[in-house]
Amino acid sequence: MTDPHPHPARAPGVPAARDRLDRLDRALDELAAAFRGAAARPDESACACHWGNTEELDLLKTPGEDLDRDLLQRAWYGTDWRDPGAVLRRILPQFARELTTGLDGYAWAVDRAGAAFAEAGWQEWPARQSGAVREFLHAWWAYALRVTGPGLLPAREVLMVCTEASGAIGPWLAVWEGTRHPVADHHLAETLDAWDWDLLREELPWRPWAAWPEEAEGAVRTELTAWIAEHAPARLRAAGAPEPLRHSARLLGLPAPTRHQDPHWPPNLT
Template sequence: MCTKERQGRGGEPGVVGSSRRRLDAALDGLAVTFRGMTAHPDETNCTCHWGSAEDLARLKVADVELDPDLLRRTWQATDWTDKASVLRRILPQFASTLVSGIVTSLYDMERAGLAFALGNWQEWPAEQAAAVEEFLRAWWAYTLTEADPPVPAHDLLVLIAEASGTLSPWLDAWEALSGPVADGHLAAAADRWEYDLLGDQLPWSAWEDEEGMRAELTAWLVRHAPARLRAHGAPEDLLHRIRLLGVTGPDRWEDPHWPGHRY
């Protein structure tokens, strides 16, 4: 997953345009691949907590756009009997909504990633799984090359890591990019993550292997971030905080540059 791509100097119109065209093509691919999909005919949900019988009936009709509230309730629900068929039903509209940046909170990034994970999309027929994978890859590539994407890179990483169950390909893709845009996203992410990581916590709630993801993200930042942050002009205190991620035990919080975080 995730072929390495070179950004060049970063943020040039041609690069962004190319990545946007790839993302648009991936969204079109989802629309074509999942055209005609419906929830299972016997699918049910609680009318008291999820929605009405009329709402449920709309999920069993193909290619009818759902109103935003129904779409939200559908992807946030985790108690579907046939989670894969529900995800396939809403996927083209769901993906377009996500890309637009309407979903903004970290909690909802986690839940959106979980919706993909619970659908077990990697086990779908090859054409369907490939369409989902290309969407995630294209969205990530666009975000890393766009100076002001609708969804910040540090938030999108939460969604795609949870959706795919792994950090490695997404971090590899970020590492392969060079230039001020990708480095700017790295600086913003490092600033967002350092507090949790210095407390030996993953900056989000992972569905699976939280400790493994925390260790991988920490090691990647310690190895890869300092030179790029320094070249980007990141504040000295941020550089020290990232350095301290590579220090353990009392040496970390007794360091003269310990930021004074309390947990």
């Protein structure tokens, strides 16, 4: 019989990854239990021309049944709910499963996922519910650092979601620092390869949807830059990362005027 609620595929032959998958499975099960019976408010509304029809809205107000992927994406991507917390609680068990398996055809929308958590105010929910969300985010991040494969979200995007969902980047970087594993180092190289030019320009490498004040965005960028400058060079060398990438990590540790004058400053970077 096909499991109607599939969990992420196991990474064969990797016991540590299986341990983390077991933790993630438990976290997903706890989300399902903690939010059983949740539904959007009876007076919740949405623009029919831009969001969906009355029948679809009624599904959000009815607990239990999974939504089709398109409706699920419109629910967590929406920005004008009267009660975004109630909407997220309704969809959260299914949404979390979709996140861990790569969002299928909706990975393009992942930049909005963390804000959906933040705007719902999950950290103020009752202890069982907030604890279930917190454990899910930590279990997902620990798993993401140990696995890689087609269809899964890159670790940098999981980091982005967890950072926006929680409002802080430090706890997630601390887990990465403590995860000494070739796959975690591979993710570090991929992340720096995607983000180095933004960070060298002193810009956050994603657009935060959450309502962060400018100083908070700057603090996240500064913390991320400092962490990469301190921890990436040795790990990149050990992983055999390309020399230009290792220079990018080194340059991030230099003050702006000095890095601009360095002979390895990317010539096309302005």
